[in-house]
Amino acid sequence: MSAVASRTLMSLADVHVYLGGSHVLQGVTFDVPEGGVTALLGRNGVGKTTTLRAILGLVEVRGSVKLGDDELAGMPTHRIVKRRVGYVPEDRDVFTGLSVAENLRLAERDAEPRYDLVYELFPELEARADQRAGTLSGGQLQMVAIARALLNDNRVLLVDEPTKGLAPALVADVAHALERLAELTTVLLVEQNLGVVRRLAKDAVVLDQGRVVHAGDAKELLDRPELVKKLLSVGVA
C-alpha cells in the first residue's frame, strides 16, 4: 500500500483490536517504508494511538504485524521492544517518582547508550539529571520521553503526538529533535500538527473509524486542501 519504492520495513495486515467491547481497529493494513518519517493521521478517536499500541503488543491484536521477517503479533511487549522498536507515548509516561537520570538509565537497552546525542539535543537534561521528573515542565517531560528513545539504536520508532500541549517554541525544538531521529531510524509518527507533518513526513497513512482510508506521499496529501479537509476535517497548515 506504500506509495514509495523504498524497501518495506514494517507491515500491518488486517489488524483488528477490540477494546472494552468496541471494535477499534477494523482490519488496518499499511506498510511503513524503511527510512524517514511516515505520518499516521486521522481525526480524534479513529485508532491512531491504538495502532501504535497494537504494534507494541500493549493491546491484544488479531492479524499480522511484521517487522522485517519477524511476526510481532502475539509477542510480549518486552520482546517486541528488544527487536529494536522504540516508543514515545502520547502522554509522555515519564516516571515522575524517578529522577531524570534514573528515567534514562531505565531506558538503556544497548551496550553503549547514546548519551552524547541525547545531551547534544537536550543539554537541559544533563543539567537536570538529579531532578525528580515529577517537577519538570511539560516540555521537559517530552524531552525525557524522546531522549529515552534516542538512547538506543532502534529499527523503528513509534512516536505518538509529540507536540501535543506544547508551546509553539517548544514544538519547533521537538520537531528538530524528530528530524535528527529520522536521520537515524525509521519513524512512524502520530501527529495532529500538520505543519510538523509537512516538515518531517515523507509518507502519510490516514485512518478513519478504525480503517485505512488513504496512503501515499505526505506532501501530495497536504497540497490538496479539499482532501485534507475531507479526511481530517481540518484546514492545511
Added chain:
Amino acid sequence: MSTFLLLTITGLGLGAMYFLIASGLSLIYGLMGVLNFAHGAFITVGSYGTWWASVHIFDGIDSALWRFLASAAFGLVMGAVVAALVELVLIRPLYSRHIEQVLVTVGLQLAFIALITGIFGPDPKAFEVPPWLHETTDVGGASIPNDRWIEILVAAAVLVLLQLFLRRTRYGLIIRAGVENRAMVQALGIDVRKAFTLVFAIGGIAAAIAGVLSGVYFNVVGPEQGTSLLIFAFIVVVIGGLGSIGGSAVAAVVVALVQQYTNYYGSAGIGDMVVVLLLGIVLLARPRGFAGAVVGGRA
C-alpha cells in the same frame, strides 16, 4: 514513666512485625495490583519452617544461638521459595483477573492453615530461642524484654536493606518505575514478570522474618498466628500508602503504638477498635495514605 517506656518499646517490637509483613504486601500490591491474602501463609512458613528445622535438622547443634540462626535461615529460604512458587504457579496465570486473584489467595490462606493443622496439629508449638532473648534489660527503670530490641533492630535493618535495594539496584529501579506505570516499563523492553517473581520472593522473606520474630515475641508458633498479624498488616499498608515502604514503616509504628497505649490506658482489647477507627480517619482525610503513590491504574 517506666510503664510508658515499656509500652513504647513493646509497641515498637510489635510494629516491627507489622512492618515486615506490610512491606511485602505493599510492594506486591504497588507493582502488580495483587491483594495477596495468602501473605499470612508466608509468615506461617517462616515460623513453622524455623521451628521444624530446629527440631529435625539442626537439633544436633549445641549452641542455642547458632541452632536458632541456622533454623531461622532455613525458615527464610522456605518463605522465599514458597512465595516465588505461589507467584509463578497461582498468580501469574491470573494477571489482570483481580477477582480470581482474591479468591485464589484467600483459598490458599485457608488451605494452608488446614494443611499446617493437619500435619502438625492445632496446638501451638514451643519456639526455642537463645536464653538471652527471654531475659530483660533495665532502661529508665523499665525492664524491657530483650527480644523487643532484636525485633526492632531486624525490622530497621530490613527497612534499610529494602531502601538500598530499591534506590541502588537496577531491579529496584524497575520496581519503583513499575509501581508507577508497569505498561511503560514493558514498553522500555523490560520483562516486568521477573520483577513480579522477585517482589513476591522478597515479600516472602520479609513475611518469614516476621514469622520467626512472632515466634520469638509470643514464644510459640501456631497455625493461625499469621492470619491475626496479617489483618493489622493490611491496615498498616492502607494507612501507610500502597506501594510505599517508608509509609508502611511509619504506619506500622503508629498502629502498634496506638494499640499498646489504648489497650493499657483505655481498656484491654479497645486498641484493635481504635486502630480500625484510625484507618477510617486516614481513609477519609488522605485516601492515598501517608505516602501512597497512584498504583494499579496502568496495567
